[in-house]
Amino acid sequence: MSLTTAPLRIGTRGSDLALTQTRTVADALGAASGREVELVRVRTEGDRSAASLSAIGGTGVFAAALREALLAGECDVAVHSLKDLPTAPTAGLSLGAFPERADHRDVLCARDGWTLATLPAGARIGTGSPRRAAQLRLARPDVEVVDIRGNVGTRLGRVGDDLDAVVLAAAGLTRLGLLEHVTETLETDVMLPAPGQGALAVECRTEDLHGTELGTWMRKIDSVGTRLTVLAERAVLRTLEAGCTAPVAAHAELLPADGDAPARLELRAGVFDPAGTRSLVGTAVEEMDGLPVSMEANGIAIKQDVFLSLAVDLGVSAAEQLLEDGAAEVAGLRTHEVAPAVDAAGEDRPAGPVA
Numbered sequence: 001m002s003l004t005t006a007p008l009r010i011g012t013r014g015s016d017l018a019l020t021q022t023r024t025v026a027d028a029l030g031a032a033s034g035r036e037v038e039l040v041r042v043r044t045e046g047d048r049s050a051a052s053l054s055a056i057g058g059t060g061v062f063a064a065a066l067r068e069a070l071l072a073g074e075c076d077v078a079v080h081s082l083k084d085l086p087t088a089p090t091a092g093l094s095l096g097a098f099p100e101r102a103d104h105r106d107v108l109c110a111r112d113g114w115t116l117a118t119l120p121a122g123a124r125i126g127t128g129s130p131r132r133a134a135q136l137r138l139a140r141p142d143v144e145v146v147d148i149r150g151n152v153g154t155r156l157g158r159v160g161d162d163l164d165a166v167v168l169a170a171a172g173l174t175r176l177g178l179l180e181h182v183t184e185t186l187e188t189d190v191m192l193p194a195p196g197q198g199a200l201a202v203e204c205r206t207e208d209l210h211g212t213e214l215g216t217w218m219r220k221i222d223s224v225g226t227r228l229t230v231l232a233e234r235a236v237l238r239t240l241e242a243g244c245t246a247p248v249a250a251h252a253e254l255l256p257a258d259g260d261a262p263a264r265l266e267l268r269a270g271v272f273d274p275a276g277t278r279s280l281v282g283t284a285v286e287e288m289d290g291l292p293v294s295m296e297a298n299g300i301a302i303k304q305d306v307f308l309s310l311a312v313d314l315g316v317s318a319a320e321q322l323l324e325d326g327a328a329e330v331a332g333l334r335t336h337e338v339a340p341a342v343d344a345a346g347e348d349r350p351a352g353p354v355a
């Protein structure tokens with residue numbers, strides 16, 4: 001950046017949740033840099049369209065416009081909800097900071113104080129997420145899952161109206177100050193969260209990140225612990241996306257060193273049949289010997305890189321194990337509908353239906 005005294009321009013979506021999240025990052029970057037900050041609202045296809053998310057291309061609809069704004073130089077950094085961010089890298093852009101993560105869990109917001117256990121049979125529960133729908137059906141095959149869209153406030157407003165409950169991310173409700181609507185916090189053994197849930201990612205142009213002031217500020221607002229856990233979770237997603245269309249969930253936790261036991265990264269990953277009849281969940285652990293020491297000593301970047309690649313490897317191997325155990329089949333590939341691999345003309349066809 002050439003105008004070193006100009007305000008830092010921070011790209012954001014315009015929803016209440018996005019603005020709230022971006023303001024926390026803007027405050028942190030303002031404090032780290034001593035510079036003025038300015039929010040740049042970018043309207044995304046996901047905000048414009050009332051169509052279902054899967055109909056307009058699923059993941060990435062929220063991120064694409066922010067990324068275009070960054071590449072066009074309309075803002076200096078952009079703030080994303082990490083779980084809405086596709087795993088494929090964008091040429092010229094880098095995720096420069098993962099600020100400390102908020103609550104990773106999902107919550108139930110139900111009428112009459114109901115919990116997952118006390119919801120009456122036939123209760124109508126709203127969610128737009130196949131991952132949440134599948135796990136709801138697994139836990140309570142007798143409830144009706146209703147596909148909904150819209151921002152957090154709209155979804156909450158339907159509880160007690162045409163719905164009995166909705167499932168939302170704890171992080172969003174926390175940031176919006178709406179926790180009073182929560183009737184149950186769902187632990188990860190009941191509702192494994194989306195990879196990256198509760199975390200934000202601060203993206204910038206790659207050329208602005210290295211050997212620059214912006215790079216220094218980004219490192220100040222970055223949490224190594226968050227980075228380790230979300231990299232492991234997103235490695236699961238990236239690896240599974242190649243071979244499986246099932247809803248994916250993953251959550252990693254960094255357990256500090258305890259006495260002689262070194263720090264450990266614990267990863268739980270799962271895929272679910274959208275109909276809620278089958279699931280595959282696995283746990284993997286990697287020791288991170290020496291981690292607390294190198295995290296405190298800020299200069300030891302090389303050591304940090306070692307741990308980051310251990311985290312990614314953990315995610316990849318957890319996903320490979322799920323694929324070996326039949327993750328692609330859990331996605332609901334009904335074998336009797338799969339077209340023959342070779343048609344009459346002898347040409348290869350793509351294997352199986354596209355979900």
Ligand SMILES: NCc1[nH]cc(CCC(=O)O)c1CC(=O)O
Pocket residue numbers: 081082083084152167168169170171172196197198199200
């Ligand atoms: N897909 C929408 C979205 N993206 C991020 C959040 C909440 C914050 C987070 O999960 O990090 C939400 C709302 C929700 O899932 O309830």
